[in-house]
Amino acid sequence: MTNRLAALRKARGVSAIDLAAQVGVTRQAIYAIEAGTYMPNTAVALKLARVLETSVEDLFSIEEETAPAETRAFEPLDDALRAGPGEPVQVCRVGRRVVGVSPARFPAWLPVADGIITAPGRAAIAKEPDDSSRLLIAGCDPALSLLARHARDAGVDVILANANSARSLEWLRAGKIDIAGSHLNDPIAGGRAFSVITFALWEEGFVVRRGNPKGILAAGDLANPRVRFVNREEGSGSRRLFNSLIAAAGITAANVNGSGMSVPGHLAAAWAVASDSADCCIAAQSAARRFGLDFIPLAGERFELVLHKKDLTRRAVQGVLEVLNRARFRRQLEMIAGYDVTRAGETV
Numbered sequence: 001m002t003n004r005l006a007a008l009r010k011a012r013g014v015s016a017i018d019l020a021a022q023v024g025v026t027r028q029a030i031y032a033i034e035a036g037t038y039m040p041n042t043a044v045a046l047k048l049a050r051v052l053e054t055s056v057e058d059l060f061s062i063e064e065e066t067a068p069a070e071t072r073a074f075e076p077l078d079d080a081l082r083a084g085p086g087e088p089v090q091v092c093r094v095g096r097r098v099v100g101v102s103p104a105r106f107p108a109w110l111p112v113a114d115g116i117i118t119a120p121g122r123a124a125i126a127k128e129p130d131d132s133s134r135l136l137i138a139g140c141d142p143a144l145s146l147l148a149r150h151a152r153d154a155g156v157d158v159i160l161a162n163a164n165s166a167r168s169l170e171w172l173r174a175g176k177i178d179i180a181g182s183h184l185n186d187p188i189a190g191g192r193a194f195s196v197i198t199f200a201l202w203e204e205g206f207v208v209r210r211g212n213p214k215g216i217l218a219a220g221d222l223a224n225p226r227v228r229f230v231n232r233e234e235g236s237g238s239r240r241l242f243n244s245l246i247a248a249a250g251i252t253a254a255n256v257n258g259s260g261m262s263v264p265g266h267l268a269a270a271w272a273v274a275s276d277s278a279d280c281c282i283a284a285q286s287a288a289r290r291f292g293l294d295f296i297p298l299a300g301e302r303f304e305l306v307l308h309k310k311d312l313t314r315r316a317v318q319g320v321l322e323v324l325n326r327a328r329f330r331r332q333l334e335m336i337a338g339y340d341v342t343r344a345g346e347t348v
Contacts, residue, residue, distance in 0.1 A: 003060045006034040008052050023047040029322060039325040041345045074100035084210070087292040088336055103290075133157050135316050138168040139181020140236065141199065141303050142267050142286045143337040147320065150329045154319035162265055166235030172306060178317070180306045183237040195312060196348040197305045197321065200339035204241055205297040207270050207281050207288045214279045217296060219245035222256045222280065229258040230269055230278035238266070238282045241299055245282075286337035304348060321345065 009019055009030075020027045025044060032038035033048075040048065040060075049056045074091045075098065076083070083089060083102040090101050115125040135151075137144060138161040148158035161168075161177065168180035172194075181199065208216050214227050222229055232238035239262070246253065253259040258278060263269050270287035272278040288295035311317050323329050324345035333339050 003033065003036065005030075005048065005052075005059055008054055008059065009034075012052055014052065019048070019051060022051045032326070036327060038322065039327055039330065039345075041325055072098065074098045077101050084292040086289050088290065129157070133316055134159060135178045135320060136161060136176075137179040137181060137305075137320075138163045138171055138177045139303075139305075140164050140168075140265055141181050141183070141202075142265075142284065142290065143200070143333055143339065144181060146329065146332055146336065147199075147323060150323045150326065150332075151320050154323055156316045156319040158320065164233060164236035164239075164264070169306065172308075178307060178311060179320070181303060182306055183301045183303045184240070185302060185304065193308060193310075194306055195309045197307075197324070198343045198346045198348060199303045199305050199324070200333055200337070200341050200344055201300060201302055202337070202339045203285050203295075203297040204238060204282060204299050204301055205285065205288075205295050207273050207283045208279065208294050208296065209273060209276075210292065210294055212294050212296070216280050219249035220251065222246065222259075223249075223251050225257055227257060227280060228278045229256050230272040230281045231259050231262040232266075232269060232282065233262045233264055237301065238269070242282050245298065284337075286339070289336070289338055302343075302348075 009016070016027050016030045020030045023030075023044060024047065029038060029040075033040055045056050045060060049059055052059070072091055074089070077099050083100075088103060090103075092099055092101065114127070114129055115123045118124050133155055134157045136159045137148075140163065144160055148160055151158045161171075163171065165180075165182035165184040168177070169182055169184070171177045172180035183202070183204075206216050208214065214224070215221065216227060221227065231242060242259075243253075246256065263272060263281075266283040266287035267290060269281035269283045270291050270293060273281055273293055274291035282298070285295050285297070305320075307317065330341040330344060333341050333344070
């Protein structure tokens with residue numbers, strides 16, 4: 001996306017502060033849009049065009065070709081634990097060497113915490129957190145960690161709670177969390193009291209080992225007694241997809257070896273396949289990428305962020321929603337998770 005915002009703003013003699021005030025965004029957001037690091041949603045783009053007395057097309061244009069991703073040579077930190085194509089990596093220059101480090105496949109560090117529990121419902125806190133900058137988001141999308149990381153740059157401290165879509169929406173309605181992540185696309189979630197924002201479009205499908213040794217391509221293949229399946233818990237979108245697939249294939253859960261065993265979360269399901277505890281699961285493509293597994297797409301879905309409309313004006317919420325339009329965040333979401341971000345930030 002390229003834009004002529006800075007040139008047109010200056011030509012009209014409008015300062016960044018005045019433009020921000022008229023559009024209803026921060027001055028920093030105006031500068032970020034001009035620098036190409038922040039992509040405005042439809043409403044902001046229309047307001048910018050109206051204030052500057054021009055069209056959205058004159059302000060913004062899409063490049064015909066996407067620049068290829070920059071590549072960088074590295075040597076693996078541990079030759080015995082080489083990661084394969086498609087798996088995430090971080091690179092760091094150490095002296096004259098460029099070293100690639102793959103994330104640990106299981107928790108290797110103590111979790112970030114504010115303190116420790118001293119009694120039921122009581123905790124000793126090392127340092128009192130700034131509640132005004134914190135948001136509690138529940139959901140099952142592995143890519144929410146990318147959102148939390150980028151939100152820190154916006155001064156927002158995102159706390160993530162792992163939960164399936166149904167549980168996340170239940171907590172939101174009970175007032176226990178700020179934002180629920182869901183791919184149930186539940187019409188009840190879009191009631192008058194709630195706003196629904198698109199996070200990304202993704203695909204769910206079969207996650208299998210490299211080369212798909214059991215030849216799993218359709219729901220009927222799960223009835224093969226040699227195929228070990230691992231399910232997701234009740235209330236999850238993956239479990240709902242599993243139920244619909246086997247019903248369409250004319251088989252029951254009793255015909256699927258391991259369907260009664262469930263794990264909490266896309267990464268947990270994919271790890272069962274990666275560790276050879278199962279041959280197949282249903283999970284998001286990002287989970288397959290995390291462990292370098294093969295992915296057979298089954299259904300396209302929209303992962304949503306659901307929140308109370310009254311919270312839309314909170315500074316922390318605005319900071320998170322702005323992240324959804326940042327070019328750098330979107331590029332990471334596309335590259336690392338494999339998601340479609342063309343509608344990220346849009347109100348459903």
